[in-house]
Amino acid sequence: NAGVMQNPRHLVRRRGQEARLRCSPMKGHSHVYWYRQLPEEGLKFMVYLQKENIIDESGMPKERFSAEFPKEGPSILRIQQVVRGDSAAYFCASSASETYNEQFFGPGTRLTVL
Amino acid sequence: SQQGEEDPQALSIQEGENATMNCSYKTSINNLQWYRQNSGRGLVHLILIRSNEREKHSGRLRVTLDTSKKSSSLLITASRAADTASYFCATDDDYKLSFGAGTTVTVRA
Numbered sequence: 638n639a640g641v642m643q644n645p646r647h648l649v650r651r652r653g654q655e656a657r658l659r660c661s662p663m664k665g666h667s668h669v670y671w672y673r674q675l676p677e678e679g680l681k682f683m684v685y686l687q688k689e690n691i692i693d694e695s696g697m698p699k700e701r702f703s704a705e706f707p708k709e710g711p712s713i714l715r716i717q718q719v720v721r722g723d724s725a726a727y728f729c730a731s732s733a734s735e736t737y738n739e740q741f742f743g744p745g746t747r748l749t750v751l
Numbered sequence: 752s753q754q755g756e757e758d759p760q761a762l763s764i765q766e767g768e769n770a771t772m773n774c775s776y777k778t779s780i781n782n783l784q785w786y787r788q789n790s791g792r793g794l795v796h797l798i799l800i801r802s803n804e805r806e807k808h809s810g811r812l813r814v815t816l817d818t819s820k821k822s823s824s825l826l827i828t829a830s831r832a833a834d835t836a837s838y839f840c841a842t843d844d845d846y847k848l849s850f851g852a853g854t855t856v857t858v859r860a
Binding site: 680693 | 755786791792793794795796799839841846847848849850851852853
């Protein structure tokens with residue numbers, strides 16, 4: 638039973654480019670969460686999605702960031718026109734519908750903006 | 752937001768010794784969880800303790816929770832080199848997990 642999958646594991650972008658981060662939840666999980674970890678800090682909640690719905694995006698910057706979780710395929714976190722401050726590790730977690738506080742994390746995508 | 756804060760920031764111990772780290776939080780919680788993160792890797796869930804529990808064990812891990820002091824501790828007994836990692840506590844506000852900055856534990860052989 639595969640865990641949460643994220644790709645790519647490492648992503649390098651130049652300022653102004655777009656970054657697309659993908660997350661496939663654990664089998665049977667329909668809830669996806671994205672967190673961001675800046676260097677030397679803990680993870681910060683960004684967004685909570687269910688299939689085809691954004692439930693809570695209160696932790697996501699209002700501009701340049703968007704997330705989706707389509708009916709088919711992985712969840713995507715998209716960052717447009719990246720800036721150096723976007724450099725961080727982005728983690729995806731998933732949970733079953735009944736136990737959303739028991740979240741299982743993927744290995745993360747480390748984004749470096751040059 | 753409810754945010755766990757770990758103490759100390761860093762801990763260095765000899766293999767075989769015990770490691771203790773603490774977590775304080777600000778408001779009432781439903782659950783408190785501890786995670787481990789090896790360098791450059793994702794988070795591994797260690798243990799969840801509910802607000803009505805005072806102590807919980809899992810292998811060499813022992814977690815305590817004192818809701819009156821809004822604090823929790825994680826004890827790793829008989830540490831091993833493989834325990835070298837960062838340890839985070841997380842409180843949950845419904846589905847949002849709030850993490851502290853972590854305690855970095857180094858176990859010396």
